[in-house]
Amino acid sequence: MELVINGDKLEVPNTVETVSNLLQHFELEQKVVIVEWNETILEKGSHQETRLCDGDKVELVHFVGGG
Amino acid sequence: MELVINGDKLEVPNTVETVSNLLQHFELEQKVVIVEWNETILEKGSHQETRLCDGDKVELVHFVGGG
Amino acid sequence: MELVINGDKLEVPNTVETVSNLLQHFELEQKVVIVEWNETILEKGSHQETRLCDGDKVELVHFVGGG
Amino acid sequence: MELVINGDKLEVPNTVETVSNLLQHFELEQKVVIVEWNETILEKGSHQETRLCDGDKVELVHFVGGG
């Protein structure tokens, strides 16, 4: 399945069916990461149930140093 | 006829039929004076033709020192 | 005996024979007090042996608040 | 004859007998120039009569731009 992640097209294995799977896939499940899925910002709770489809737009953002 | 001039009720003689008459009545015809008649700002040219009715609201304003 | 103390003429009893006596007389022996005797500044040690004569000029000064 | 002019030893022809001659020699007679001769500052008037001897120290100074 192909997703657009942070602006880049990326092929992910079919085992990646949900946002949770996606975070596991990138080994981000332990990190503070915020997910925007097709322009909808997801609460942590909904990662599990959010199913990904081919062509979905996903933004993965986090906190960085800033003033 | 009674007019409201600059917020005050004022009785003016019946000879005062137009805005021009009003300015003459107050000896203002030689002065720089701007007339607002019932919330309509009048160009100089229309003073003559603007007929006053009982209860009309008239504002007579001018330039004063300011910064 | 008459002394000039801090600019004022003062009569002191004849029992006042030394600078030490003078300090005792004014109950200053426990205080931080510096003595200038006839324009000579006295070390603490010499209060005892410094004998006063009629007309001697004595300045008694101390520390006060200052910046 | 050898003179020390502005710190440098200089040979001048024997025709140079006075300070005036010296200024002529260097074509300075039309200039604003001040002469110090053996540590004595000379008034303009005395240039003529001041005779130079071998080894004399002469300073020739003038006005330059300054603030």
Next chain:
Amino acid sequence: MLKIGSYEFKSRLLLGTGKYPNFDVQKEAVEVSEAEILTFSVRRMNIFEPSQPNFLEKLDVKKYILLPNTAGAKTAEEAVRIAKLAKASGLCDMVKVEVIGCQKTLLPDPVETLKASEELLKEGFTVLPYTSDDVLLAKRLEDLGCHAIMPGASPIGSGQGIVNPLNLSFIIEQANVPVIVDAGVGTPSDAAIAMELGADGVLLNTAVSGANDPVKMAKAMKLAIEAGRLGFEAGRIPKKRYATASSPMEGMSVS
């Protein structure tokens, strides 16, 4: 030349007409200042004293451009009405937009100032808004199409001078229309500093009308603004922490 909208001016001093000790002093101060733009306010007449003198009557109006302000307005709506009243006099089409948001500091309200300026530009006025020294607000006023930007140097009549030269210089740098420093000037040097920052002009009133000798101060301000402008054009020396000799440094010989 100072160009505002379709107007051109030799003088870079804009003079207010408020609070002079009397008309004769004011008349002389105005003349001495060589100002070409005079500000006025618009107020109700006292119709029962028509003989009451008015400064405007003392002036050869043809010699000056009148710049009415909207002082007294607390909202864009009030400001627009005052501007229209002024224009109806047939004497002017310029307006100083002044919408005050605080009676203690007499500082302008940014939102109402933007609104009033936009409306008056639509109506075809030549619009000079009095604004704070907020740099982005000045940008937005320029983007609306304002014909000049008039940031305050410090509160009106306070005489505190140029409190924030940094913001003024940012506004001047970014501007493509004239920047006229308005309000707060107290001394000739204040006016000169504004001009040295690159301002295109200075608008002042109390500094002259409130001086012990308004006529002399009017002259002083005229000269200071010329001096500041020339200084800006002449290009100042850089500031250095240490000294640089103006006289040749090699010492005199000690014989």
Next chain:
Amino acid sequence: MLKIGSYEFKSRLLLGTGKYPNFDVQKEAVEVSEAEILTFSVRRMNIFEPSQPNFLEKLDVKKYILLPNTAGAKTAEEAVRIAKLAKASGLCDMVKVEVIGCQKTLLPDPVETLKASEELLKEGFTVLPYTSDDVLLAKRLEDLGCHAIMPGASPIGSGQGIVNPLNLSFIIEQANVPVIVDAGVGTPSDAAIAMELGADGVLLNTAVSGANDPVKMAKAMKLAIEAGRLGFEAGRIPKKRYATASSPMEGMSVS
């Protein structure tokens, strides 16, 4: 009128003659400045280039009062010698006492300055010492009989302007002879500030000679000093924390 010793001047600008790009620019700058007093330094001639031009020759010396400085002196003795050399030219009897104590800041040495001034006063010179803004030092120089006091605004040629207006105003308050602010001026507004403090004059050099356009800056300085003086005489408005309306505060009626 500025009176120094037996001299009287219409201009309150004293101009230095160092470091101009060329003699023509300098000549024009001097004329435009309308300065009546010009400072010079005294140095050894280069006797091997008599044809070497000298600015003095370009000037109608009768039109100006020459104020030689003792720059280069590190001691009173050196300063006195330089002053005497200058006087021997027969062109001047005024001297700017300048005894530098630090080559980095070019700030004056108080003790040597006092000594040199005292000696030169004995010798009958008209003495104008360049001094720091030490208030009591200025007092002592005046008590010696100096004909004017010239406190620095900031280091020579630094263009930092008036670093300590407080001390300058104390010196001006206490002085019974002219106080001429010397050194550090960078901009017209700096010069105006000095005059607004009540100074009797300003001496500057680098601010003009080092400007991108020295002639234009000379004009600017002339105007700024006049503006500052007029402003001082006119009496500025008091500084206030809050605003004071210049326009009548009663708002327009909202119909």
Next chain:
Amino acid sequence: MLKIGSYEFKSRLLLGTGKYPNFDVQKEAVEVSEAEILTFSVRRMNIFEPSQPNFLEKLDVKKYILLPNTAGAKTAEEAVRIAKLAKASGLCDMVKVEVIGCQKTLLPDPVETLKASEELLKEGFTVLPYTSDDVLLAKRLEDLGCHAIMPGASPIGSGQGIVNPLNLSFIIEQANVPVIVDAGVGTPSDAAIAMELGADGVLLNTAVSGANDPVKMAKAMKLAIEAGRLGFEAGRIPKKRYATASSPMEGMSVS
């Protein structure tokens, strides 16, 4: 106690987390500063380096209140999105609204800042807008319901300190919510001045992270902010033009 919305803080220093030489120095600086509020930015992850360390992981997040900023936003819409992303982390509900209108000065856009603040207040955020020192703009932000106002002292990272103490004091006087001076602080004395003006807190980043010794500067800022606050509460002596003796003035007798 500093109260912002429903939060209470002992410390009045808000510390940014950008641009430290390394995480260890940063961690120590944060601890030494005793700050309770830390600002962060929100950015895309680099998903190909999950192992890439992140400062947040080094912190005991329970000990701090996170204040994400909306840096990077040029419009209210972008700012609102960034704020919502930050909140979706479940770690914070406070936001520093930062909508930059100029990339050179990094000064905030007043109109977009008002819009973003209004929207985020509707969404239930605790809103702290970074704003200019425009007094009426601060008033409008407070009237919207902002939980604190954060006027800049000078441009972000410029280290110019408190350029306009007058406007800051006006903002502080009028405010009924905390005023936190944000941006431009360079030195401990800058921070102390802000607090002496009556500010409720200071937000700074570069002054610490960019110092030669960030840990030492963090300590210095902590102390300076406490000192400034105490000084404000203690009530300073009035400024006087002349001196007032601290020692008894009657001189010693000259024998």
Next chain:
Amino acid sequence: MLKIGSYEFKSRLLLGTGKYPNFDVQKEAVEVSEAEILTFSVRRMNIFEPSQPNFLEKLDVKKYILLPNTAGAKTAEEAVRIAKLAKASGLCDMVKVEVIGCQKTLLPDPVETLKASEELLKEGFTVLPYTSDDVLLAKRLEDLGCHAIMPGASPIGSGQGIVNPLNLSFIIEQANVPVIVDAGVGTPSDAAIAMELGADGVLLNTAVSGANDPVKMAKAMKLAIEAGRLGFEAGRIPKKRYATASSPMEGMSVS
């Protein structure tokens, strides 16, 4: 560590003892300040009220170094006498040379200050002269052998703070002995600025004793001086005209 002559101090705050509301407040302020050096004046006793309390008696004198001043002296001779009287108490061998030349500004007389310092150094005192910020005068005092230089920030008790940071920094740069900024400090930030300039200490009195809450202000001054010193050691960021982002500048993607 602050080293003056043979003494070493942890605290960089020197506190005056004049004009406190009462001894209890003073005692607490002194303790809170953690000052190790206290200044005093020397005056005639009132021998007819021996019971009259004296602050010194309230102190554990062993815990403090006493620094008597020569306030009241108008000449070197008077200053030397006062210093000798103080030393004869057996409590101290340090002295603050203070020879006032003007009763209005309480500024020091440079010539008498030099003379008194020279004489007292001969007599074996540890000499700390109160001086103006004249850079070369400070140099001469150091060359005499003074153990510290104490330039004023502004007139005694005026609370005007650091009027001339430039001269102070020149004095600090050139000095090989401690420089203690004395007089004029009004606020904690004033004290911090002095320390950030690189001063070795600050001497103040009225700023604390004249505050509404002297104890709180004493604490504030202690913290401010520590903050300023740390800031000086930590190395401030450079001042920049424009901004430098503390947050990463690449914006968020606008989806």
